[in-house]
Amino acid sequence: MASDRIPQQMKAQVLTEYSQPYTLKDLSVPELASDNDILIKVDAAGVRDIEVAIMVDADQSQQYCHTDAVLAAGQMKPNPPKFPHVGSHEFAGTVVKTSSSSDKTCPVGTRVGVPGRGYHICGTCFECKDPNNDYAGYSNFCGKGLSNGLSKDGGFAEYAVVDARQVALLPDAMSAANAAPLMCAGVTIYRALKRCRLSAGQRVGIMGCGGGLGHLGLQFAEAMGLKTTGVDAADGPLKLANSLSLKNVRVVDARSTKADALVKEIGEQDGVEDRPNMGLDAVIILPESQASFEYGCSILKNHGLCVVVSFPEGGFNVSARDLVFRDISVVGTLLGTNSDLQEMVSFASKHNIKAISKTYSLAKLNELVDEYNKGEGGKLVVDMAL
Known part of the structure; x- marks a missing residue:
């Protein structure tokens, strides 16, 4: 043998x-x-x-x-x-x-x-x-x-x-x-997308979309038929994410596009006028910054799901208002x-x-x-x- x-x-x-x-x-x-x-x-x-x-x-x-x-x-x-x-x-x-x-x-x-x-x-x-x-x-x-x-x-x-x-x-x-x-980046982001429990046509966000996991996630989400918003805040990763030229993916620079403005644009695309129903159905958090976590939660619609992949030493501060008044759910995933x-x-x-x-x-x-x-x-x- x-x-x-x-x-x-x-x-x-x-x-x-x-x-x-x-x-x-x-x-x-x-x-x-x-x-x-x-x-x-x-x-x-x-x-x-x-x-x-x-x-x-x-x-x-x-x-x-x-x-x-x-x-x-x-x-x-x-x-x-x-x-x-x-x-x-x-x-x-x-x-x-x-x-x-x-x-x-x-x-x-x-x-x-x-x-x-x-x-x-x-x-x-x-x-x-x-x-x-x-x-x-x-x-x-x-x-x-x-x-x-x-x-x-x-x-x-x-x-x-x-x-x-x-x-x-x-x-x-x-x-x-x-x-x-x-074998790690691929299966991790694939599993995170599965945890989102979305059907074709629904909206997902990927925070850190130009990194190793993120740019694979954009491709998986596209193949799953999801409407995808990729978010990053660095020139190199943003350039890489945009180079994929995916049909149903929009790449956003968080440095120049505020969360509220992005939510409003998504609402206009979906023909929705009331804020609770504007935004994404789910978002995946790949970066380890609190700012990234807050941005991701902010672009969720009410009852949305936040899937956390990263694990900073100090953890993330979660808004009780998001959990209670917006019914946002937060879950983690590992491989x-x-x-x-x-x-x-x-x-x-x-x-x-x-x-x-x-x-x-x-x-x-x-x-x-x-x-x-x-x-x-x-x-x-x-x-x-x-």
């Missing part, structure tokens, strides 16, 4: 301490550790804020999300990374070795996409015992499970061991470089199940949804990080073929 060409050593980009660049090193190819493990040859790996922020000090990393600041400060709980550490929690590759159980679902040669969560779950907690799980005794929400690229080594290496129950099977037409960004992941991959393939990305070789990972810090939006991907 293994390829004959698996080497003993591999190249990997390694962190040896916080606030330092990656170092390209030779490491041993990891071994399978359970019946559900598979060894994959990594073909592409996406980079997220977490991998960038771990390289800078805690004060600098406040520009990223709270997870990143915590990780950068060495306070990631409950499973902080151990050095030397291999990052990337969204990657794709080809199966080269299987165990007795994993060979049935992911035989050698299978192309798979790999998200972060769900490695070596406990199998006994209430999450794992949920009868609605995709696999009996397995939940990627298990609190004791490890996460690729965070609490265990991830995809910035030529080989990685992952759980066969954790992966998505990739369509032949989807390249690894296109698949990698979908999704393995069936959500596979559904998202199929949907993205069918509708040709792709991340706008730049690719780098594994050896140039630190150059990728420098590019990330420019804040231009989109995704950055390590392509092992380069």
Whole structure:
């Protein structure tokens, strides 16, 4: 159940301490550790804020999300990374070795996409015992499970061991470089859109529409038939969002368009004159600023739904008036199940949804990080073929 060409050593980009660049090193190819493990040859790996922020000090990393600041400060709980550490929690590759159980679902040669969560779950907690799980005794929400690229080594290496129950099977037409960004950013925003519970023709807003998750969300929403308002407040991300040229998407610069003015325009388009019924049916909050949260809630109509993806350290201040007098609901979302992941991959393939990305070789990972810090939006991907 293994390829004959698996080497003993591999190249990997390694962190040896916080606030330092990656170092390209030779490491041993990891071994399978359970019946559900598979060894994959990594073909592409996406980079997220977490991998960038771990390289800078805690004060600098406040520009990223709270997870990143915590990780950068060495306070990631409950499973902080151990050095030397291999990052990337969204990657794709080809199966080269299987165990007795994993060979049935992911035989050698299978192309798979790999998200972060769900490695070596406990199998006994209430999450794992949920009868609605995709696999009996397995939940990627298990609190004791490890996460690729965070609490265990991830995809910035030529080989990685992952759980066969954790992966998505990739369509032949989807390249690894296109698949990698979908494994976290893609499934997260796809799940957030599903949480909105909207039908074609209804209105959704995406705060932070020009970022990695946001610009994928615009494409998913368009394919779902939703009328979409994308909002951002930085030149690079706004330029990227506008470049998508989607039919039912309007991109708004929050710096120049106030929430009340936007609501009024939407009301005029819908032929609605009373404020309670003007606005969006749902909004997704991707940035971590209070201003973004308030703007998003302000453009909801009464009884609207606010879906929160981001999680700043201090949380968000929610208006009791919005909750009580406008009946606004606020919910959170985190990734999704393995069936959500596979559904998202199929949907993205069918509708040709792709991340706008730049690719780098594994050896140039630190150059990728420098590019990330420019804040231009989109995704950055390590392509092992380069």
